[in-house]
Amino acid sequence: MQFYDPHTLISEVQELLRSYGLNPQRIDSQLVQTGACMMLRGLNVFPAIDPVGAYMSTLDKEPWPDADEPFSMTWPA
Amino acid sequence: MKHLHSGKIRDLYADGEDLILVASDKVSVYDVVLPTPIPGKGKILTQLSLWWFERLADVVPNHVISATDVPAEWAGRAIRCQRLDMIPVECIARGYLAGLGLGSYRATGTVSGVPLPEGLAEGSKLPEPIFTPTTKATTGHDEFLTFDDVESQVGAETAAELRRITLEVYRRGADLAAGRGVIIADTKLEFGRAPDGSVVLADEVLTSDSSRFWAAEDWHPGRPQRYLDKQFVRDWSSTITNWDRTPPGPPIPEHVVNATRARYVEVYERITRATWPEG
Numbered sequence: 001m002q003f004y005d006p007h008t009l010i011s012e013v014q015e016l017l018r019s020y021g022l023n024p025q026r027i028d029s030q031l032v033q034t035g036a037c038m039m040l041r042g043l044n045v046f047p048a049i050d051p052v053g054a055y056m057s058t059l060d061k062e063p064w065p066d067a068d069e070p071f072s073m074t075w076p077a
Numbered sequence: 078m079k080h081l082h083s084g085k086i087r088d089l090y091a092d093g094e095d096l097i098l099v100a101s102d103k104v105s106v107y108d109v110v111l112p113t114p115i116p117g118k119g120k121i122l123t124q125l126s127l128w129w130f131e132r133l134a135d136v137v138p139n140h141v142i143s144a145t146d147v148p149a150e151w152a153g154r155a156i157r158c159q160r161l162d163m164i165p166v167e168c169i170a171r172g173y174l175a176g177l178g179l180g181s182y183r184a185t186g187t188v189s190g191v192p193l194p195e196g197l198a199e200g201s202k203l204p205e206p207i208f209t210p211t212t213k214a215t216t217g218h219d220e221f222l223t224f225d226d227v228e229s230q231v232g233a234e235t236a237a238e239l240r241r242i243t244l245e246v247y248r249r250g251a252d253l254a255a256g257r258g259v260i261i262a263d264t265k266l267e268f269g270r271a272p273d274g275s276v277v278l279a280d281e282v283l284t285s286d287s288s289r290f291w292a293a294e295d296w297h298p299g300r301p302q303r304y305l306d307k308q309f310v311r312d313w314s315s316t317i318t319n320w321d322r323t324p325p326g327p328p329i330p331e332h333v334v335n336a337t338r339a340r341y342v343e344v345y346e347r348i349t350r351a352t353w354p355e356g
Contacts, residue, residue, distance in 0.1 A: 001274040003162040006230075030212060030220055037165070037230035047230060048162035048270060049213065051096060052081055052089070055280070057213065059084020062108050063286035064265040065304070067219075068169075068176035 003048040006036035078148065085110050086286060087119075092157070095142055098280070099155040104307065104329075104337070106314045107322040113329035115310075117355055119154035121341045126281040127156070128349050133249060137242045139278040140269065161269025161277055165213045166227055168239050170247030172206040173262035174199060175289055175302065181221060190223030200262075200291075200298040206247050208240040213267075238276055239268060250283045257347045259305060260296055262289035290344060306340040309333050 010032055017024045026032050037047040061067050078097070082089045085105055090097040100123045102114035123144070130139045140159040147155040171178050171188065174197050178188045186192060189209035197203070210227050211219035227236040243266050251261045265287050267280040281287050290305040304311065313333045314320070320327050329337075342353045 001270065001272075003270070006165060029214070030222070030226070033165070033212060034226060034229045041232055046162070046235075046270065046274075047165055049165050051160050051163050051269060051279075052091070054163035054165075054213065054267070054269075055089050055096070055098070056082045056084070058267065058280060059082060059087050059089060061085070062105060063086060065176070065285070065289045066105065066108065068178070068263075068265075068289075 002045045004040055004045045005049050005053070006033055006040060006047040007049065007053075009036045009040065094160055096158045096160055097147060097151075097155055098158060099147075099151050101154075104310055106307075106311055106326070109322065109324050109326040111310070111314075111326040111329055113334060115329075115334055115337050115341065117338055117353075118341055120355070121345050121353065122281070122284040122286055123154045123156060125345050125348065126284050129250065129283040130278070132253075133246055133278070133282065136245050136249060137268075137278045138271075138275065139282070140280075158279070159269075159271065159277065161271060161279055163213075163267065163269040163279065164231060164235070164239065164276070166222065166231060166239065166268075167211045167213050167219055168243040168266045168268060169209045169211060169263060170206050170243045170266070171209050171263040172203055172247060172251050173260065173289075173291075174201045174203060175262050177221075178209060178263070189221045190225070198299040200296065200300065200302045202298070206244055206251070208243055210239070235276070242266075242268070242276065242278070246278070246282065250288075254283075254290075254348055255293065257350065258293045259344065259347055260291040260293050260302075262291055262302070264288035285341075285344060306344050307337065309336045309340065 014024045040047045079091045081091055086101055086103050088099045100119035102116055102118045103110050104115050127144050130141055140161055142157040142159055144156050146157050174182055179199050181188045182193055191207045210222045212222060246266060247264055254261045264283055269277050269279045271277050285306050291302045292305045295303050317327055345353050
């Protein structure tokens, strides 16, 4: 199975477009990520994130319950 | 051993091809890590995660290589892990309505595109657990994904596998914990792919840093629920009137540290029915 990071692909495509004089902007990050993943899958490459980058992102976030909790809505009790 | 990153609560190291996740005793509120550790928290959550990994091994393989082949200074709170290609979706199972799930329900009647019945309140038990994936953002906040979105990103077969495993892990954990007085309201799982392409459970599993733990005896839908372990810190911090909820956080008083540590031990002992060896 072949793997490639969709975030890397997005950055590389943006860079390529800039080299053609365009000004690509991520106006819909979810659409961009889905597009990158679909393109990879269409090329028989599974979209996957490098584990170090993935864990760095996870470790920089709040523990799940707090990350999922909009404080103003439910806390303090 | 190469240090790769220090996160809010845990650190990441590389040892050759292996990764080592090291849990600290840090605790955070309001997105701020407090300067006072809760002694033993890192070990308790690591051992709880390992306990679950073992019990869930027939549901899904996991990334654990060893919990003992780690440097002595991290004994008990580190896990040597397999380096996986990580699937770019955060897999969340919710059995109760809370947090952003509650916000989404109030706004749309759905969570991640899953329609829910009318009349549910904060803390309500859902008719059945639901799969509410999000993006795995490298920057910024994660966003809800519908199941169709996940299918588009990782393919129909992998999406179905992620949903099946996530809900099975949640059901298994929630059922077991419920019989021991602990409500697991929801949980977040991360998965990767091994070189052979198989889906493998990564990170941590069914700890209170990856799940909402509520005391079953104190569950009352229609109001915010009380957390089983971190509530002392949350209650205490809400009384600090001269802190603006930005770093640095205030030091935690000793009695709050002791009470919080006792609750982490209690959660471990309730769920595993084993005595925490360090009292």
